[in-house]
Amino acid sequence: MAKIVIIDDEPAMVEVISTLIRDSGHDAFPFQSSKKAIEELTTISPHLVIADIKMDNLDGFDVLRECQEKFPQTPVIMITGYASVETAVDAMKNGAYDYITKPFKVDELLLTVKRALDYQATVKENTYLKKELKQKYRFENIVGTSPKMQAIYNLIAKVANTDSTILIQGESGTGKELVARALHFNSNRQHRPFVAINCSALPENLLESELFGHKKGAFTGAVADKLGLFEEAQEGTIFLDEINSMNQQLQTKLLRVLQERQIRRVGDTKSITINVRVVAATNEPLQDKIKEGSFREDLYYRLAVIPIEMPPLRDRLEDIALLANHFLQKNAASTGRDPLKIEPLALEAFSHYPWPGNVRELENAFERACALCEDGVIRLHDLPPQIIEQSASARPATAEGGMTVGQKLDDFIKIQERAYIEETLKYNSGSREKAASMLGVSMATLYRKLDQRPKSKES
Numbered sequence: 117m118a119k120i121v122i123i124d125d126e127p128a129m130v131e132v133i134s135t136l137i138r139d140s141g142h143d144a145f146p147f148q149s150s151k152k153a154i155e156e157l158t159t160i161s162p163h164l165v166i167a168d169i170k171m172d173n174l175d176g177f178d179v180l181r182e183c184q185e186k187f188p189q190t191p192v193i194m195i196t197g198y199a200s201v202e203t204a205v206d207a208m209k210n211g212a213y214d215y216i217t218k219p220f221k222v223d224e225l226l227l228t229v230k231r232a233l234d235y236q237a238t239v240k241e242n243t244y245l246k247k248e249l250k251q252k253y254r255f256e257n258i259v260g261t262s263p264k265m266q267a268i269y270n271l272i273a274k275v276a277n278t279d280s281t282i283l284i285q286g287e288s289g290t291g292k293e294l295v296a297r298a299l300h301f302n303s304n305r306q307h308r309p310f311v312a313i314n315c316s317a318l319p320e321n322l323l324e325s326e327l328f329g330h331k332k333g334a335f336t337g338a339v340a341d342k343l344g345l346f347e348e349a350q351e352g353t354i355f356l357d358e359i360n361s362m363n364q365q366l367q368t369k370l371l372r373v374l375q376e377r378q379i380r381r382v383g384d385t386k387s388i389t390i391n392v393r394v395v396a397a398t399n400e401p402l403q404d405k406i407k408e409g410s411f412r413e414d415l416y417y418r419l420a421v422i423p424i425e426m427p428p429l430r431d432r433l434e435d436i437a438l439l440a441n442h443f444l445q446k447n448a449a450s451t452g453r454d455p456l457k458i459e460p461l462a463l464e465a466f467s468h469y470p471w472p473g474n475v476r477e478l479e480n481a482f483e484r485a486c487a488l489c490e491d492g493v494i495r496l497h498d499l500p501p502q503i504i505e506q507s508a509s510a511r512p513a514t515a516e517g518g519m520t521v522g523q524k525l526d527d528f529i530k531i532q533e534r535a536y537i538e539e540t541l542k543y544n545s546g547s548r549e550k551a552a553s554m555l556g557v558s559m560a561t562l563y564r565k566l567d568q569r570p571k572s573k574e575s
């Protein structure tokens with residue numbers, strides 16, 4: 117059943133068309149005033165609009181313009197009284213879907229309506245398909261074969277296709293959003309919208325109207341009705357990111373929404389039933405917030421029907437090599453060049469670092485290294501200073517230190533020498549000239565040892 121808005125200043129005409137529309141099984145919203153109709157558009161969120169071209173005040177062209185702005189996917193059929201094809205063609209040039217001339221035959225009207233609705237359904241589906249292609253976050257985008265990640269995949273596969281509310285907990289950068297998308301795109305809601313909102317990104321009052329929408333005039337600045345994200349996500353999934361930052365008042369409202377499966381737009385008295393799967397994420401343990409009294413325990417239990425705990429990267433260091441490869445491929449795809457390589461020493465440095473920013477930090481380190489890298493191979497000195505530092509302190513610095521045995525002497529010397537050079541460089545704030553002088557070698561030797569071509573300008 118489609119929602120169809122009919123606008124004509126001739127009462128008899130609105131009446132006839134509305135009756136025909138209702139008889140064919142759709143919902144008719146008749147208006148004699150185009151101004152009133154335009155005001156109500158957002159509330160109705162129509163699948164199709166039928167408007168007379170010639171009306172007093174705002175005419176059919178105004179309606180068309182308004183529709184295209186607010187509902188670009190909603191087709192508009194124009195009615196023209198004079199069989200004046202010229203105006204009708206003008207309307208089509210301006211984006212009207214079709215036109216009918218008065219007087220019209222019933223079949224003609226119904227056929228045009230049917231075609232417009234089919235068209236609307238296809239456009240809508242195509243938009244989702246396109247979006248879906250762009251955001252196709254299935255399992256293959258989540259990299260890692262460690263037992264901890266395998267447990268996550270198993271859990272996603274098991275619960276994706278249920279309607280249970282899910283709470284994803286984990287430190288920043290552990291892949292919570294990737295998992296939320298994987299849940300959606302592996303569910304039977306996958307052709308419906310996935311709507312994400314970061315609850316910490318908006319001031320509290322704005323967040324409420326963003327989530328639930330508002331009525332025109334509900335507060336200063338509410339100049340028109342606004343559709344909330346819960347309604348936009350109808351039949352799909354809403355991802356409430358950083359739910360930990362939601363204030364108590366809104367927590368109470370959200371709890372009610374989860375219990376009643378109904379929302380109310382800010383300033384409205386009527387409730388709207390929603391069918392939306394809720395996935396929430398937090399980068400702070402909610403249990404701590406409950407203890408300190410800033411998060412409602414009852415809401416926590418509503419959200420965490422199925423909890424998913426994302427492991428920090430330092431607990432699955434065995435995934436780093438795969439992730440490294442993934443980011444090198446990603447970089448190659450975006451630059452159109454062959455994938456860069458990474459020297460073993462640099463790769464090893466990754467596993468000596470605690471990764472407080474998790475996979476996001478690793479990804480950023482790669483982006484930086486790919487940009488700095490000069491000869492197709494990422495080397496230790498291309499990595500961010502804090503990683504080099506950690507890896508240097510993790511490696512035995514003197515012969516008395518606890519040494520890793522099993523290396524070839526040559527490799528051992530190279531690694532020690534390299535670490536020492538990196539340290540000296542760091543001490544001299546990256547100045548190769550000063551480092552060479554301190555090490556008592558020529559610039560040429562330093563460059564050879566660093567295995568890179570001299571830069572034209574000293575840093």
Ligand SMILES: Nc1ncnc2c1ncn2[C@@H]1O[C@H](COP(=O)(O)OP(=O)(O)OP(=O)(O)O)[C@@H](O)[C@H]1O
Binds near residue numbers: 258260292294476
């Ligand atoms: N397992 C993984 N495989 C591949 N890429 C990953 C993985 N985990 C995270 N990433 C990448 O790291 C970045 C951060 O991931 P995501 O945004 O999902 O993390 P988050 O947990 O939501 O972080 P935050 O709490 O900071 O919002 C993204 O670019 C994502 O593609």
Ligand SMILES: [Mg+2]
Binds near residue numbers: 292293357
């Ligand atoms: Mg996130």
